[in-house]
Amino acid sequence: MFEALVTLCLLGEPQICRDALVPGAEATTRAGCEAALGRLALPEGAWRAGAPFCAARGEVLDFEEVAPGLFVHMGAVAEPDGVNRGDVSNVVFVVGREAVAVIDSGGARWVGEATWRALREVTDLPVSHVVLTHMHPDHLFGAGVFAGAEVVGHAGLARALADRAENYEESFAGLIGAGFVGSSVPEVTVPVDAAMEIDLGHVLLEVRAWPRAHTGTDLTVRLGDVVIAGDLVFDRHTPALDGSVLGWLEVLDALEGQGARVVPGHGGPVLAMGAALAPMRRYLEVLRDDTRAAVAAGERLGEAVEHIAQGEAAHWALFDAYNKRNATVAFTELEWE
Known part of the structure; x- marks a missing residue:
């Protein structure tokens, strides 16, 4: 199977490029792809670098x-x-x-x-x-x-x-x-x-x-x-x-x-x-309840996010990447309840 590609490069960084698909010219042979490519209306764009060409499917x-x-x-x-x-x-x-x-x-x-x-x-x-x-x-x-x-x-x-x-x-x-x-x-x-x-x-x-x-x-x-x-x-x-x-x-x-x-x-x-909603509900309820407790205790945001919902850490991947952000959003929402 063959398809049409065009080489795209970053504006201002012409050394960073990628061959991108031009949909609609797929064919079982290179000649068929080239014929289909000739029938496509291809808009000019700032990302284009060179003419489209046919190659094996990616x-x-x-x-x-x-x-x-x-x-x-x-x-x-x-x-x-x-x-x-x-x-x-x-x-x-x-x-x-x-x-x-x-x-x-x-x-x-x-x-x-x-x-x-x-x-x-x-x-x-x-x-x-x-x-x-x-x-x-x-x-x-x-x-x-x-x-x-x-x-x-x-x-x-x-x-x-x-x-x-x-x-x-x-x-x-x-x-x-x-x-x-x-x-x-x-x-x-x-x-x-x-x-x-x-x-x-x-x-x-x-x-x-x-x-x-x-x-x-x-x-x-x-x-x-x-x-x-x-x-x-x-x-x-x-x-x-x-x-x-x-x-x-x-x-x-x-x-x-x-x-x-x-x-x-x-x-x-x-x-x-x-089965999908149960762990979601559990995490969000813990996030809510821990945040409310931190607000009620008069904690500052910076100290509260260090412990809010930490009991959920073992249940989720990428916990450290997301939980403090979640605690920040929840604290901002709930501190004025």
């Missing part, structure tokens, strides 16, 4: 079909770095009879490219929608691969990304290195303030926006009895609080009635709903 992400037509790639339970290149969150695609939806797209453009190759092994249907479950960069930087798809996000997502885009891009470029070349923050084209449905042809996705919880921009997608929860649900990876600990606990209660199984944003790849 990296393909590993996906598991966890329900009919529902495919999940489980990212590494790790911080993004030059080794995993930002592949640290789960990526999902759903195949209908007429179209495909991608739900979250990874922490770099290459993850989106490797997702494109994986779904092309399953179907040649168009990707009609990319759903972003929230604003965190490890879930969204691969979306640019799916040109022409509607980008679905929480009604508050566009503003949140506008506020954080520069920081996200600079941070991930530093963490990932050359693997980040070509990545960019996507533009939301379909904002969701309550709920919507996506019809993929005899396959219906139910998209729901939630009140402030993990973040202020959380969405879930339901397919039958399976909920794709994004980071409203973590498995093994320490939950990351960037919203409201009280709101998150309320959303977990509501999620329990949404489906029998859940695809978390990290870990999994698919779990029984009750």
Whole structure:
């Protein structure tokens, strides 16, 4: 199998380059790829360095079909770095009879490219929608691969990304290195303030926006009895609080009635709903209760974060990387209750 690539280099750092996928020119022979490439309309862009060319197919992400037509790639339970290149969150695609939806797209453009190759092994249907479950960069930087798809996000997502885009891009470029070349923050084209449905042809996705919880921009997608929860649900990876600990606990209660199984944003790849929510609820309740106790004792933030929720340390990966941040957010929320 052959595909079209283009060499992209960082602006201002032309020595840092990566061969990036040009979707749509896949063929079984190099000649077929070159013919398809000649028919593509390729926009000029600041990232382009040289002309597109055809080469053997590149990296393909590993996906598991966890329900009919529902495919999940489980990212590494790790911080993004030059080794995993930002592949640290789960990526999902759903195949209908007429179209495909991608739900979250990874922490770099290459993850989106490797997702494109994986779904092309399953179907040649168009990707009609990319759903972003929230604003965190490890879930969204691969979306640019799916040109022409509607980008679905929480009604508050566009503003949140506008506020954080520069920081996200600079941070991930530093963490990932050359693997980040070509990545960019996507533009939301379909904002969701309550709920919507996506019809993929005899396959219906139910998209729901939630009140402030993990973040202020959380969405879930339901397919039958399976909920794709994004980071409203973590498995093994320490939950990351960037919203409201009280709101998150309320959303977990509501999620329990949404489906029998859940695809978390990290870990999994698919779990029984009750089994997934129990450790989440336990951690957030400990975070809440320890924070309230620290506030009641008159502790300062700096001393409180050293012990809040430390009893949970043995239950979660990356605990030291996330728990103090969570305690800071919870303290800021609860000190004025």
